[in-house]
Amino acid sequence: MESVERLLVKPARLEGTVTLGGAKNSALRLLAASLLTPERVSLLNHPNQLLDAQVHLDMLRVLGKGVSVVGTDQVVISESTALKTSLTWTDRSIRNTLLILGALVTRLGEARVPLPGGCQLGDRKYDLHVMLLEKLGAEVFEEDGYLCASAGKGLKGADIHLPIRSTGATENAIIASCLASGSTRIWNPHIRPEILDLVAMLRSMGAKIEVFGQEHVKVTGVEKLSGTEHRVIPDNMEAITWLIGAVMTKGEVEIRDFPYRDLEVVLAHLKAAGAALYRADDSLLVRGGACYPVEISTGPHPGINSDVQPLLAAWGARASGESRITDLRFPGRYGYAQEMARMGLRYEIAGDMLVIHGAGGRLSGAEVRALDLRAGAALTLCGLIADGETVITDAWQIFRGYDRFLEKLRGLGADVQSI
DSSP: OOOOOEEEEOOOOOEEEEEOOBOHHHHHHHHHHGGGOSSOEEEESOOTTOHHHHHHHHHHHHHTEEEEEETTTEEEEEEOSOOOSBOOOOSOOOTTHHHHHHHHHHHHSEEEEEOOOSOOOSSOOOHHHHHHHHHTTOEEEEETTEEEEEOTTOOBOOEEEOSSOOHHHHHHHHHHHTTSBSEEEEESOOOOHHHHHHHHHHHHTTOEEEEETTTEEEEEOOSOOOOEEEEOOBOHHHHHHHHHHHHHTTOEEEEETOOGGGOHHHHHHHHHTTEEEEEOSSEEEEEEEOOOOOEEEBOSTTSBOGGGHHHHHHHHHHSEEEEEEEOSSOGGGGGHHHHHHTTTOEEEEETTEEEEEEETTOOBOOEEEOOSHHHHHHHHHHHHHSBSOEEEESTHHHHTTOTTHHHHHHHTTOOEEEO
16 A cells, blocks of 8 residues: 555544454564465465555565465465575665564575664664574674674574563564574563464474463474465454544444453453443454543553553543553653644653543644554544544554554544545
8 A cells, every 4th residue: 555644533433343454563473484484375364455564575575585465365475586695675674674584594594684673662672683593503793784694504492581571582583493403492482462373373384382381482493394374363453442442432343353362451451441342252342431541551461562552541631530651661652642742632751651631532633743653543543532633644654553544444434534
């Protein structure tokens, strides 16, 4: 889809049915894992219209993969020529280049990728990725804006101790150790739904992976992996976005393919904070409710993911009273509150805590900027309850991670336009 720079949002009540797309945070990892085999990999329920997914597919093409996009939700990846070890890339980058590095060096013995991009969430370095590749025997170095790795005779299994529970480092350690000789144990991993989806696909390709809860993951290296067909899990961040939007607008929305198991903690908080939720077999019915103030801290799964906090800030803007959000991992992410302040939100930052003084959703339309993907979605929700029109600049950020965003919003009765 074309890049949307500005989005016009008018007040609306969300009503109707929406079906979740495949998870952005899972799909990108699975695309990187497809580099581990020369055989055909088919992904079902793949969010083909995500900008980040399109960037990743173009990266695969540059490396020599054949990519066929089928309809709105399937992609087939094949390989008919020798895979390149260097990703020459000058367009917008994504942080997933780190996983491409791990996949290429374990399969081909060397790799070169652009330094990572993506959301600027405070000070996000890649030292953990360097550390884990070095533990597996690779030499890692920077050169002319690229991150390079060389493994000589191949990677060798090792014990990898992650000092913090990092999703990306856990994924890279699993991917890189699949084709390493011997066994690898990854201690203190971050086991969350996207990790388990990656493990499921890799197992279907012949990888030997054992998950021992949040304690460690054991990977026994194999010589090669085969192709597979795999269905991407539903997007839990999209699910939360529609849920919060329905309550904020006092709407009634049925969310199909709802991932209950992945969102138990968030659901408990939102039910306690006034959401009227009704569970069906594979869908969630949201019948409005009220937005009461929230007090939450983000943390590793099964806690509340850092991605959720801008959406909870929008919830706090709709509430009457003081909401408090604490994010010890990415406190630099609170920049979106300044954009919400242009719409009339009163807030303050106290150390690592964002304090929102909600006034029952008394917001006014304004021109605001999407600083990152989830901030853009949160500003859209605020626009749905504000008086007048809201214009969101840098709106392309939203389309990095929401599948058919405008189409689904309009299907729920929203008046949104790209301008």
